Amino acid sequence: MPWSERLRPGDLGPGDLLPTEQDDPRLEPGYTGEDAPPPNSAVSSELADHLDAEDAEITDRAPTRGAIAAVADELGMGRPRVLSRYGLRLAADRWDDSFGPRTPMAQAAPATCQSCAFLIPLSGSLSQSFGLCANELSPADGRVVSLAYGCGGHSEAAVMPTPPRPAEPVLDSTAVDPFPLRPPTDSGSILPEDTTTADLGHS
Numbered sequence: 001m002p003w004s005e006r007l008r009p010g011d012l013g014p015g016d017l018l019p020t021e022q023d024d025p026r027l028e029p030g031y032t033g034e035d036a037p038p039p040n041s042a043v044s045s046e047l048a049d050h051l052d053a054e055d056a057e058i059t060d061r062a063p064t065r066g067a068i069a070a071v072a073d074e075l076g077m078g079r080p081r082v083l084s085r086y087g088l089r090l091a092a093d094r095w096d097d098s099f100g101p102r103t104p105m106a107q108a109a110p111a112t113c114q115s116c117a118f119l120i121p122l123s124g125s126l127s128q129s130f131g132l133c134a135n136e137l138s139p140a141d142g143r144v145v146s147l148a149y150g151c152g153g154h155s156e157a158a159v160m161p162t163p164p165r166p167a168e169p170v171l172d173s174t175a176v177d178p179f180p181l182r183p184p185t186d187s188g189s190i191l192p193e194d195t196t197t198a199d200l201g202h203s
Helices: 045-059 065-074 085-098
Strands: 027-029 081-083 119-121 130-133 144-146
Touching: 081 085, 085 144
Parallel strands: none
Antiparallel strands: 027 081, 119 130, 130 144
């Protein structure tokens, strides 16, 4: 069995190099600015020069090939090869298996990553299906997750309510409250005085 078929995810270590085949189905040619269009192409050199001359008459600033190449590099299009649709699909399948809606974590999640504030959106063709998790307490932190994935660390899953603020104490220092020194006689807290003269046995 060839070595390329024996490799498994996680086998690549520090310092290892994994060459790719020239006809790797996961890759396809990217824009480099070096490919000349065919003579019958809609963007042939003769037509491009004609369009440049017309643009120069209108704007006096005809775009140059160097400017186009600079814009292509800024957009990430200056690589020799880019992922093909087949390569994107393989990556999407792996990510969906690890952090997709069919995982036990997602099945028990209160909401999906699509509505989570910790989700960093991606760009490109996979932006409608995947994003990057930025919640350090989530098991998917730093991983590419499906928008249908979810976990208990969702930003809106359990929002702690604001504790009630106690009312300000009211102090009334202008009024005088009467405090009797003795309770009233009819309150029942004291016995009435006995006014009868006790017979002490004297004549």
